[in-house]
Amino acid sequence: MTRQSDTLETEHRDIIDALFGFVDKAVAPLEEKHQELLSEPTRVFDDRGLMSPEYLEVSRQVRELSAEAGFYSLYGAEELGGGNLSATGIVAVQEAMHHRYGPERTLVHESVIPSPFTNGLSPLLLKLDEDVLAERLDDIRRGTSTLCFALSEPDAGSDVFNLRTRATQVEDGWVINGQKQWISNAAHAAHAFVFAVTDPEAVKERRGGITCFFVDTGTEGFSVDAGIPMMGARGSNATIISLTDLRVSSRQIVGERGAALKLALGGISRGRLTMSATCIGLARWALDMSVEYANTRRTFGRKIGDHQMVQAKLAEMAMEIYLCHSAVLRTAEMVDAGKASVKETSIVKARCTEMVGKVLDEAIQIHGGLGLTNELGLEAGYRYARMLRIPDGTSEIQRRTIAKRLLSGDLAL
Ligand SMILES: Cc1cc2nc3c(=O)[nH]c(=O)nc-3n(C[C@H](O)[C@H](O)[C@H](O)COP(=O)(O)OP(=O)(O)OC[C@H]3O[C@@H](n4cnc5c(N)ncnc54)[C@H](O)[C@@H]3O)c2cc1C
Structure with a gap:
């Protein structure tokens, strides 16, 4: 089933469609070829928690293919030879990739378009x-290093x-x-x-x-x-x-x-917005799956989607996603307009990482025992979502930043 965002602007949709095409044509065959490796966490990570040489080799191939196709440096600055995508473009792409591919396509998420802290055209290079x-x-831009x-x-x-x-x-x-x-x-x-x-x-x-x-x-x-x-x-x-x-x-x-701290915070701030869009994509992926399951799984002689308690869960998930989605788009627009958005970025980072945890938790609940098996990737998504509340500033540190801004007179909302 195609799970394409229906809220993307046309200019970004073209990029996203091209990206989906690249993933299907160039990355999916590699995933298929290395299926045994990729489906076995102990082969992806060694016992020290580091990526294995086998995995690193496949990841390098994907990075270099993505660089050749022009996607690897899409988020990078023009001066560095990057695609210079706007903040609204970045959040649209990030959301769409996680909405379509869910949490488990590691190669797609880590190697096609990299996190600017660990790969590719970090803004610090400027x-x-x-x-x-x-x-x-050259080597950084091509994904070789x-x-x-x-x-x-x-x-x-x-x-x-x-x-x-x-x-x-x-x-x-x-x-x-x-x-x-x-x-x-x-x-x-x-x-x-x-x-x-x-x-x-x-x-x-x-x-x-x-x-x-x-x-x-x-x-x-x-x-x-x-x-x-x-x-x-x-x-x-x-x-x-x-x-x-x-x-x-x-x-x-x-x-x-x-x-250096000002420099670091500039990069981290961009990372926070990108992470928030990742959360929206993952939450939408989990909601799609929950709706599909609610429309097919039957108990007590009816679809579980006919039970009001399941309906309430789906509605709550959609409410949370919609509100977070709107806030992420608004914040990205502020960034593109060159407006100060420290408070707003902290608001969306804290709220979106917490939202995706709740949504995945409810998605597991709706799937019953199946949700705990990882047959559908929900269990992996839940663990991944839990992790997101710590890096790039914990939820508490985001609240500290929001409160500090408010107390210093920044009351715009
Ligand atoms: C997956 C992952 C990848 C990471 N990658 C990198 C990386 O590549 N490079 C890098 O430099 N770092 C990286 N980090 C580190 C990350 O930035 C820190 O873990 C994070 O900043 C929290 O610091 P800490 O773990 O020392 O927790 P602490 O700062 O010790 O915090 C412990 C607890 O106290 C709370 N707390 C602390 N201060 C306050 C306060 N003033 N008010 C209220 N509550 C407070 C925190 O919210 C938290 O709940 C990574 C972390 C993770 C989990």
Whole structure:
């Protein structure tokens, strides 16, 4: 059954149709060929929770095919050779892909259009020294090499001013020491954005003092200590890394010295909106399936969709999705219009990640025992949805941001 969004604008529909065509023609045959590998989580992830070499090879093929077809860098900036898709375009594509393909098509979701933190044309690349970028850009754009974003640490997740990683200036550059935790893709990335304290006094006063360095992961002193197996890990591929006397040049500073948090938040903000659209797509996928099941499964001599309690569940799911969907579209329009949307992005990130959890929970309930078997992917979707409330700022941190904006006078709603 085709589950195509019926709310997409025509300009985005063309892109989406082309993407669906690419997935069906180029990715589906690879999925079919590697079906045994892809259906066995212990072959996709090793016992350290890291992607296996077999899986990485297929993922590289998809990335490179997608780059050739022009989809891989669709969300990237024009200056980097990307497709420069608008925020409304990105949310439309992201929603449509998850609506159509559900939670389990890992290759489709992770490798066709990448998360800008781990693959592809990260907005942070725009702030890189021209020569440093020039040497590496082609491979990044073509999906031959990938990235990681190393901000979080054992004692610094929500509270980034608690960073312990230090970069000390020496005669010919900087020396970085510290440990990072939860870093997606670090075990396979060619390059890392590493965030380190360069001005402890400014950090103590919470007014900056953190600098981002672009590091080649093959540099001496960069090591991956462990993978972290995780719930709902559809390719989250999280790691702990150590930076030991890692030497970098001043040309490897990304953006301005001491101003990295602003830079990081800019990227994270975009990620939050994209994640919200993912939630809408997944929730619609689960609702479609629940409606179909309610129209066919029979108990007590009638379809379960004739029971009022099942009807109420379907209605609640639709109500939640509709409201979240409208809010995501409105926020994307604000971003495209260049309006400040910090509060609005936090509102949709918190609400959409919570909404998709509730919708998947009800979808499992409507499917009874079948919902728990993962025959239809609902169980995997439920675990994936649960994961989304933590990265890119927890639900509590989003509420903190919303309240701070309100208390400082931003009451527009
Ligand atoms: C799948 C996954 C992938 C990730 N990938 C990356 C990555 O690639 N790079 C990277 O740098 N990081 C990554 N992270 C880390 C992620 O950003 C952090 O996990 C997140 O910021 C939360 O930090 P924490 O886990 O240390 O929790 P903590 O900050 O310790 O929070 C613990 C609890 O306290 C609550 N809390 C904290 N402060 C407040 C407050 N002020 N008010 C109210 N409640 C509060 C939190 O909401 C949470 O419920 C990833 C995480 C996950 C789960």
